[in-house]
Structures are given as structure tokens and as C-alpha cells.
Amino acid sequence: MVKIIWSPESLTDIESIADYIARDSSHYAKLVVEKIITAVELLALFPFQGRRVPEAHDDNVREIFYKRYRIIYETKGDHVEILVIIHSSRLLEWPL
Numbered sequence: 001m002v003k004i005i006w007s008p009e010s011l012t013d014i015e016s017i018a019d020y021i022a023r024d025s026s027h028y029a030k031l032v033v034e035k036i037i038t039a040v041e042l043l044a045l046f047p048f049q050g051r052r053v054p055e056a057h058d059d060n061v062r063e064i065f066y067k068r069y070r071i072i073y074e075t076k077g078d079h080v081e082i083l084v085i086i087h088s089s090r091l092l093e094w095p096l
Contacts, residue, residue: 001044003079009096013085017069032067036085039066043073043080055094 014033021029043049043064050062053072061083063072068088074081083096 002047002075002077004040004044005079005081006040007081007083009084010082017085036066036069036071039064040071040073040082047075047080053092053094055092 014036017036018029018033021032048062050064050071050073052059053061053063058074060075061072062075063070065071065088070084070086070088070092072083072086072092074083084092086092
């Protein structure tokens with residue numbers, strides 16, 4: 001089992017996602033955030049479950065998806081760092 005570390009950027013992303021969705025439904029905003037967190041928590045057990053991020057050209061930079069959100073993370077030995085959470089319709093500029 002590896003440790004999960006949330007970068008400051010990823011925490012800001014989660015807040016922004018929640019704020020955006022809460023404009024229409026605070027209940028749905030909470031649900032989406034909970035589902036993203038649950039998806040991330042599974043990385044503690046399966047850190048290589050995600051696919052390699054094509055823009056990164058680095059096998060340690062990977063991504064999982066929840067609905068249309070790309071959860072981009074980096075495996076670093078004994079931990080996984082959540083780098084960003086971005087809607088899949090947005091262009092990912094690499095390096096971050």
C-alpha cells in the first residue's frame with residue numbers, strides 16, 4: 001500500500017470542480033467530489049492501474065478517470081502524488 005499525497009494544485013482543482021457543479025446542485029457537487037476521492041483512494045492499493053499520460057512521455061505519470069475528469073498522478077516509490085484534476089475537454093499543457 002502506498003501513501004496518497006495531494007498537490008496544492010489538485011486540491012484547488014477539487015474545490016473549483018465542486019464550486020462549479022454547486023451552482024446547479026450542491027448535492028451533486030458533493031457526490032462528484034466524493035467519487036473522485038474514492039477513485040484516488042484506490043491508487044493506494046493499485047498505483048499503476050491508470051494509463052500513462054500521453055502528453056507526459058513518462059511511465060510514472062499516469063491518469064485515471066472519473067466521468068469526464070482526468071485525475072493525473074505520479075508514482076514515486078512509496079507514494080503517489082495527485083498532480084492535477086482536469087476536465088477531459090480541456091487541453092493539458094505539459095509540463096504542468
